[in-house]
Amino acid sequence: MNCTIIYSDFVLIRVDLSGKPQPLISWYFNGDQIIPTRKYSFNDDSSILTIYPYQQSDIGKYTCLASNKNGQVQHSFDLGIINSSTPLIIDSPLSKTVSPGQLVTFVCRASGQPPPKITWMFEGNQLDSSDPHITLTQFDTELTIRHATREDEGIYICRASNAIGSAMAEATLKVHLPQQEVLDQSLTKDLLRTIVQQARHNVDRAINESKASFHHEITSPWEFMKQFKFNIPQNVELTKAREIYEQSLLLVQEHVRNGLNFPINELPTNFSFESVLAVSHIQTIMELSGCVTGPFRNPCTDMCLYSKYRSYDGQCNNMEHPFWGVAQTPFRRNLPPIYENGFNTPVGWDPEKLYFGFKKPNPRSVSLKLISTETITPHHGYTAMMKQWGQFVAHDIEQTAPGLARQTYMKGAICNKTCENLDPCYNVPMPPEDPRLHSEHKPKIKCIEVERSSATCGSGQTGPIYRQLTYREQMNILTSYIDGSGIYGSSEVDAIDLRDLFGDHGLLRFDIVSSSQKPYLPFERESAMECRRNRSRENPISCFLAGDYRANEQLALLSMHTLWLREHNRIATKFLEINPHWDGETIYQETRKIIGAMLQVITFEHWLPKVLGPDGYAQLIGPYTGYDPEVNPTLANSFSAGAFRFGHTIVNPILYRLGNDFKPIKEGNIPLHEAFFAPERLLSEGGIDPLLRGLFGAPMKTPKEEQLVNKELTHKLFSRVEESMYDLATINIQRGRDHALPGYIEFRRWCNLTVPKTWEDLAADIPDVTVRQKLEELYGHPGNIDLWVGGISERRLAGALVGPTIACILGDQFRRLRTGDRFWYENEGVFTKLQLQQIRKTSLAAVLCNSGDDIDRVQARHSLAFYYATTYELEDVFEYKGDRPMSFYKSCDKIPQINLNVWQACCEKTCTSSTGDSHNAHNRKRRAQLLYKESFCDAGGVIRKDGDEWSVDECTTCKCTVRLFFAIFIAINAMFLANWFP
Incomplete structure (x- = not known):
């Protein structure tokens, strides 16, 4: 050496x-x-x-x-x-005076030995590439501010340093607008207070009138869907405050336009009034609108709890970065947003604006000409469970806060009555080729209704340049972690509402049971909404309630939520038996911890390798290397609003419903558009088993480039009538633009993939000539392609369901979800070695056998889980082997199971029969055994049957009168079904 x-x-x-x-x-x-x-x-x-x-x-x-x-x-x-030398700056940054909204670039180059490292400071604070407002390129020698505002005014210092010494150079940035002084003087604090009050009135009016508009009778799933999203719990104060803030800026603009001789039409294209207001004005508007603080921070003082169990909203997972992955916080950005005004207006807000020399195509045109397909090809190797598990995971880690209103803030028009782009309306005009314009039932308003996602004021954290507010950001209502929040909720209020606190046995709440005496989800009692459809208006039922409010969206999803409620209660009941000294809270938390681990195992070991392909999984995910508190698991906006929506390409147009013989039940399969918000069909048409068998016993749709999304999703989503259709592909494209996602080409660059400059350059990843021709006809330039559209058009990786760009974004996010989670099941100390061995036996097949009504067989053993250090044979319900005879399926009694006895707390003295607690322990075991059989009263550890009377003292006599509990549920269940379906 x-x-x-x-x-x-x-x-x-x-x-x-x-x-x-x-x-x-x-x-x-x-x-x-x-x-x-x-x-x-x-x-x-x-x-x-x-x-x-x-x-x-x-x-x-x-x-x-x-x-x-x-x-x-x-x-x-x-x-x-x-020989070495101190740095010498050979190319100093130059001072600049720019207009608001302009792009600014400072350059600083230096010589020295060893080669010096360049760092930048603004007003004494060091800048880094994590600040979304700036970009550092060319080994940090170039600093770019994409959207200059008056907050960016100040001194920028370039520092070049090596082991020998350092050198510095500085430049001053001024952001100036003609008549700036007149503008500043006109905006007094009293005027700003009046403006914010008007903005608050406009936002409140729009929200209240939107809710009032749904008091009429709902006659279709489309109308229910529109009402449904306004009832989803979210941090309304954070989102409303941001809307008030943005509407205040618009009112300031109106004031300037009407009251001052201000040349607004001469302003730069990349402009917003947020750019020209003084810092003091911005601060005043923020304070008056309430857009100044982030969500409540849990002090994480109860380390006995948070060292062992998760919080409900994700706080206290990462002690160093308490807001990472937390519910009700903004999405993370892989790339800076591309809002048209640099601040908050979405891509395509101005339909005449050019990108790469071309207008953005109408999303509905893209759907009709490129994405929608009537023909599908069943997949030869994977079952429909692939799609359903993907949706179940998506609903565990992501839900974008929906718009607060469907009426415009400024003019009061309802979004379905106008095609204008007026906040919060961001409708899609129907193009001339839309078949609905030529149908018998022509729509009155020739556009597809879309409301913008809610904005959020952020986490309260600020950067050295953007000291107050950043771009418009969208909020994730759920925790980013794979933690079972879709089952348990992402807040303590939701979690408590879902628990059965009457018996204090750690169970989840339920109301009625199936014919096999297994529970369904509880009904949603608080909301006035009813999950009723056209054919069942005379027999409406309430929606079912789960940890995620979208559980009723379609029947297969509802079946999965029901399955995991039962699995929780099965495990909790076993814990009550083997650990009778545990209280209800311990049983609940230990069960919740195991359920979360099971979801992680199924997702990463059984499902994700099929999505990414074996090579893609090995390269992008790889083996687990431990917890890293510096890895941010927060969901990326491009993952949520772009890449993870690849799952829409594998959705079948029908839900298969199979009986014990794996043939269609007498009620038949169900078209997808008939399955939306139809919980009564779960109760009246066979329960969850036929739907679950249809998921693991039938193939999924093959994601072909020429067969992207089936017409049930592009022509009939949430609707049975043509004039009120919902096009999922159109919404996906429009949502990506609403969230200001950069284009497909930019994400290829971010992924270190080849960056095509011509249509011919795309041939390697989009080899289908017809697809490329359609893309060119629609977009004009490769740089214009929307992320989701380009991603699903790529040729799939070997053995995968996605192409390289989507695989890259998925791989980055799922790796973060694993490495950045302190409670990841493989992290040292989360489970004991014996418990971890049992957790690794997890299979969805075993859950189906344990918690289905009468599922007695699943796919036979046929493959190995090669991602563990120790290999296990699997019953993989995600793999489809064609129309096989019954012998292909394996009896459930031969499926490997998790041995829950490993969780027995044998080291605790209350676990032995020799202690004074043996009587109570015996009674608790007896209660666990009776839980699903009869009703009772617990009187100080003594079991009293319904109707029993006893004396407490000479003055007090008690009688056991059982409340609405399990035995009564069975009777009520029978009455309900008799009344609904005579």
């Missing part, structure tokens, strides 16, 4: 070795042994040699000799020195 040392005061040389007995180490310089002096020093075992000062005379050959009674080994190397 030859070493060249940059000139420095000292040199430190270390050798790493081992041996028995411990070797003795000696050092030599040019053949002479080195002994400790003022120049040479060693650590205790002489494995580190320090030379100080290091000079020209120290250049030469150094040898390290290690020896013990078994022999010796040596290593020699040459140590040299090169």
Whole structure:
């Protein structure tokens, strides 16, 4: 080994070795042994040699000799020195005066030996690439501010440094607008207060009138869907405050336009009034609108709880970064947003604006000409469970806060009555080729209704440049972690509402049971909404309630939520039996912890490798390396509003419903548009089993480039009538633009993939000539392609369901969800080694067998889980082997199960029968055994049956009168079904 040392005061040389007995180490310089002096020093075992000062005379050959009674080994190397120099800035940044909204670039280059590192500071604060407002390129020698505002005014310092020294240069940025002083003087605090009050009135009016508009009778799933989203719990104060803030800026603009001789039409295209207001004005509007603080921060003082169990909203998972992955916080950005005004207006807000020389195509045109397909090809290897598990996971980690209103803030028009782009309306005009314009039932308003996602005021954290507010950001209502929040909720209020606190056995609440005496989800009692459809208006039922409010969206999803409610209660009941001293809270939290781990195992070991393909999974995910608190698991906007929507390409147009013989039940399969918000069909047409068998016993749709999304989703979504259709592909494109996602090409660059400049360059990843021709006809330039459209048009990776761009975004996000989760099931200390061995036996097949009504067989054993250090054979319900005979399916009693006895707390004295608690322990076991069989009263540990009377003292007599509990549920269930379906 030859070493060249940059000139420095000292040199430190270390050798790493081992041996028995411990070797003795000696050092030599040019053949002479080195002994400790003022120049040479060693650590205790002489494995580190320090030379100080290091000079020209120290250049030469150094040898390290290690020896013990078994022999010796040596290593020699040459140590040299090169001349070095302090940094010299050869290209200094230049001071600039720019208009608001303009792009600003500072350049700073320096020479020196070793090559200096460039850092930038603004007003004394160091900048870095994590600030979404700036971009650092060319080894940080170029600093770009994409949208200059008056908050960016100040001194920028470039610092070049190496081991020898440093040099600095500075530049001043001024953001100026003609008549700026007149504008500043006109905006008094009293005027701003009046403006914010008007904005608040406009937003409140729109919200209230939107809710009032749904008091009429609902006659279709489309109308229910529109009402449904306004009842989804979210941090309304955060989102409303941001809307008030943005509407205040619009009112300021109206004031300037009407009251001052201000040349608004001469302003830069990339402009918003947020850019020209003084910092004091911005601060005043923020304070008056309430857009100044982030969500409540949990102090995380109860370490006994948070060291062992998750919080409901994700706080206290990461102690260093408490808002990462937390519910009710903004999405993370992989790339900066591309709002048309640099602040908040979405892509395509101005339909005449050009991107790469072309207008953005109408999303409905893209859907009709490229995406929608009537023909589908069943997949030869995967079942429809792939689609359903993907949706179940998506609803566990992501729900964008929907718009607060469907009426415009400024004019009061309802979004379905106008095609104008007026906040919050962002409707899609129907193009001339839309078949609905030529149908018998022509729509009155020729556009598809879309409301913008809610904005949020953010986490309260600020950057060195954007000291107050950043771009418009969307909010994730749920935790980003795979934690079962779709089952348990993402807030303590939701979690408590879902629990059965009457018995305090750690169970989840339910109201009625199936014919096999297994529970359905509880009904939603608080909301006035009813999940009724056209054919069942005379027999409406309430929606079912789950941890995620979209559980009723379609029947297969509702079945999955029901399945996991039952699985929780099954495990909790077992814990009550083996740990009778545990209270209800411990049972609940331990069960919740296991359920979360099961979801993680199924997702990462069984499902995700099929999505990414074996090579893609190995490259993008790889083995688990432990928890890293510096990895941010917060969902990326491009993942939520773009890449993860690849799942829409594998959705079948029908839901298969199969009986015990794996043939369609007498009620038949159900078209997808008939399955939306139809919970009564779950109760009246066979329960959850036929739907679950239809998921693991039938193939999914193949995601072909020429067969992207089936027409049930592009022509009939949430509707049975043509004039009120909902096009999912159109919404996906429009939602990506609403969230200001950069285009497909930009994400290929972010993924370090090839960046095509011409349509011919796309041939390698989009080989289908017809698809490329359609893309060119629609978009004009490759740089214009929307992320989701380009991503699903790519050729799939080997053995995968997605192409390279979507695989890249998915891989980055799922790796973050694993590495950035302190409670990840493989993280040391989350489970014991014995418990972890059992957790790794998890399979969705076992859950189906345990918690279905009468599922007695699943796919036979056929593959190995090769991602564990220890391999396990799997019953993989995601793999489809064609129309096989019944012998292909394996009996449930042969499916490997998690041994829950490993969780028995045998070390606790209350676990033994010799303690004074044995009587109570016996009674608790008995209660667990009776839980699903009969009703009772618990009187101080003594079980009393319904109707029993007893005396407490000479003055007090008690009688057991059972409330609405399990035994009554069965009777009520029978009455309900008799009344609904005579």
